[in-house]
Amino acid sequence: MQAKRPAPKDNDHPTLPAQRVGILLANLGTPDNYDYWSMRRYLSEFLSDQRVIDYSPWLWQPLLQAIILTKRPFTSGAAYKSIWNHAEGESPLMTITKAQTAKIQTAMKARYGDDVMVDFCMRYGNPSTKSKVAAMTAAGCTKILFFPLYPQYAGATSATACDAFFAALSREKWQPIARVVEPYFERPDYIEALAASIEMAYSKIETRPDILICSYHGLPVRYLMEGDPYHCQCQKTTRLLKERLGWKDTEIMTTFQSKFGPEEWLQPYTVEEVARQAEAGNKNIAICAPAFSADCIETLEEINEEIKESFEEAGGEQFTYVPCLNDDDLHIKALTATIEENLKGWCD
Structure with missing residues (x-):
């Protein structure tokens, strides 16, 4: 069980929520829509990440902004349109990540009750890592387990997700203690x-x-x-x-x-x-x-x-x-077991 913050004794202190542990799932990201400007914003953020494209910005940015991003949003937008979840107004990655998060929330609720908070973020696009870290901190999460949903480690995926996570932590007045789940490809x-x-x-x-x-x-x-x-x-x-x-x-x-x-x-x-x-x-x-x-x-x-x-x-x-594991029950079981192992000492 999590220790609770004592209620403030004086009126000159803020009211603080009870302490909790945050579990923040992270995936690559998705544009908000498949129109030109939504695609351009998303691709600009993605392709400007030096973990992804590590060429000198002095050479790469003029090429990216003046040439690549004048055409690529159209072709990428057409590709996204062909797979878009029109009923929900979002990409399949967003739909699936929400489903994964919901199942993990249910499992964590059954195991830990209200002592944990489960949410997800995207490295690029929305919801941003920064916004979710801020929301968790505001909700009383003094510890956050960060889980990049990449089975194998790569600098262009796992590392850049962690970069965004630690950058978000650096903005917090009361910085939560953090753990990062290691790649799980051989589990x-x-x-x-x-x-x-x-x-x-x-x-x-x-x-x-x-x-x-x-x-x-x-x-x-x-x-x-x-x-x-x-x-x-x-x-x-x-x-x-x-x-x-x-x-x-x-x-x-x-x-x-x-x-x-x-x-x-x-x-x-x-x-x-x-x-x-x-x-x-x-x-x-x-x-x-x-x-x-x-x-x-x-x-x-x-x-x-x-x-x-x-x-x-x-x-x-x-x-x-053969579809990805998505929110398949065996996949969720593996992810949940990984989370529980990484929460040892925090919630047990």
């Missing part, structure tokens, strides 16, 4: 949830796919050579998944998607590999995206439309996309 319960989703998808396919492609978001090779562990953690995720499924090496492989810019990125590139598979005679493939905790533009549009099209144009016949 047995996460691998179990991933494997179960593959087995469920395969049980619904009449003819077993020739190969499962595990497609991870890519990074420049240079980042790997500079010490980013992402590539190795992705490879280990695939290996652990293969071992849990009991498959042969020829039944599963790792690829990387979403290449951006002129540099060499981690390979093989998913969009090229699916075409090679089709040309080599593997006309029936399945693809999953273990680096994403929730379906988003990179899975629903890039994989399910662009990458699928590359496969079919090369002669592929059966393309099965």
